[in-house]
Amino acid sequence: MPPGLVIAAPRSSGGKTTVALGLMRAFQRGGVAVQPFKNGPDYIDPAFHARACGRASFNLDSWAMPAGLISSLLAHASDADLALVEGSMGLFDGGARRGEAGIGATADIAALTGWPVLLVLDVSGQAQSAAAIALGCTTLRADVVVAGVVLNRVASDRHQQLAVSAIEGAGIPVVGCIRRNDDLALAERHLGLVPPGEVTQLDTQIDLLADVVASQCDLPKIRALAQAGRASATNEPAMPPPAQRIAIAQDAAFVFTYPHLMSAWRAAGAELTIFSPLADQGPDPSTELAWLPGGYPELHGGRLAGNAVFQEGLRRFASTRPVHGECGGYMVLGQGLVDAAGIRHAMVGLLGLETDFSKRKLHLGYRAARLLGPSPLGSPGARVTGHEFHYARVTAMGNDEPLLEAVDASSQPVSDLASRRGLVSGTFFHLIARTE
Known part of the structure; x- marks a missing residue:
């Protein structure tokens, strides 16, 4: 090095x-x-x-x-x-x-x-x-x-x-x-x-x-x-691409992606296409997976709620192919989001999650998780790591199935962290790596 x-x-x-x-x-x-x-x-x-x-x-x-x-x-x-x-x-x-x-x-x-x-x-x-x-x-x-x-x-x-x-x-x-x-x-x-x-x-x-x-x-x-440097180079990916063709949301509301994941997926041959929910775009119908990263949906709740092409396009996509959201992307997949002014905005409704930014609560720290059900993160039993950082309060999780069980950096259980319904899943943490 x-x-x-x-x-x-x-x-x-x-x-x-x-x-x-x-x-x-x-x-x-x-x-x-x-x-x-x-x-x-x-x-x-x-x-x-x-x-x-x-x-x-x-x-x-x-x-x-x-x-x-x-x-x-x-x-x-x-x-x-x-x-x-x-x-x-x-x-x-x-x-x-x-x-x-x-x-x-x-x-x-x-x-x-x-x-x-x-x-x-x-x-x-x-x-x-x-x-x-x-x-x-x-x-x-x-x-x-x-x-x-x-x-x-x-x-x-x-x-x-x-x-x-x-x-x-x-x-x-x-x-x-x-x-x-x-x-x-x-x-x-x-x-x-x-x-x-x-x-x-x-x-x-x-x-x-x-x-x-x-x-x-x-x-x-x-x-x-x-x-x-003295470290020897290896070729160990963070996680194999979850699909060959992946549609990734990217704009001012969806900005948080880890470069090592995107780079590894491209290096493994995955094709990444970009769509902008704020520009009222849905995922490319020819792709196999839609991925909604974290960001600042709480600053754009009104626009996201009013963008019918985006919302309907994502619902159609989710009827036949997997959709996964991280943190802000997870919130957008839920039923509704209350912004800092106390105004509720209807989200896509693919999961039962309800979140509220009007009374902020900090969620911060590493997460180590074992998957309970299938998702783009892996098969049941796979273990992944990630990091959670947001100020939303969870007011409802709905009746969705649990996606995983997780602990924090002190090995204490973390609840209300993730869920899944059919082909749709979401986590409050941003994926960093699959560890086994």
Whole structure:
């Protein structure tokens, strides 16, 4: 594998995305072929990476993916000059150990690949104490190497001098100091960053990040910190294609698909066709399966309810062929959806599910499931992993059959997660991998 770095931080909201996107675009502008990756189940950040680098970004997840699948995904970096992995949460944060690869922590990917960590430290509200945090991150795991530090949200020259002296006094090189700048913030909404397709002048904003990172960080030193990876490439797919010809909903209401799944399906010979429910389109009748990803149906309930061509087309399709929905797509397959204003919108009605966003309730975390009935996810008895992240309250499940039984990252049962009726099925989690 090529030289690489894992961009991590001791906590969430410390500046990982700012530094990652800035480095990706800055190196790409300098003629470096950068292969981006994202630790964990985030499905929005990889889309930003792709815009910054011009290459698809892939999730790496030591909790939800077998080690062989991670190695297979790392093979996408084989023709790159540099691999950059954006971490998630804090460097060592994850769930309870589930399988062979780890707990889902960014540190697991650093250990598996051998790529050193570039630690992003938000030093707002501290100075010399930042050295204690940096030192702790370098010593907690012997199999994780912290090669350098980028300071973020530096307030002044004096602030910078105090923090840098303390950190370098502890034997850790500081390779960048980014000043506090509110203009660097990317727009957010309740599921994370606003998707790239909805951000006006996104390339201008990424260029701003690259300009700041290039002027306030030492790019040659950062690239010199990268080390060649040691993981061996394999050819283990996340999941075989559930059909030869698959119709996938894609627009502002259906935006969340994992790149590794779509890439694996195409590589296995599946043909993926796109349709837009918001444009009042149904799935191509010549396809064998309709797949509705997650997204923001709660922001478009009125349009989805009024688009008769989409709704009738999906009902006709479901009478003879499988239809599967994930999270927002699952909600659209249900009877109705109440938006944040308390207005109920009639959905497609292929399942008994009713959801309500007027009083939000967070559902978040890994899911490990065993299928109870047949669906595009697999045959009864198959085991899959996924991630759930939404704010909908379930007000009714109807009389549909259970699709699966599932537990969270602490092995606690999770209810009201999935159902099926005839050829139609849905889950609140986004599929990551089939594990057996």
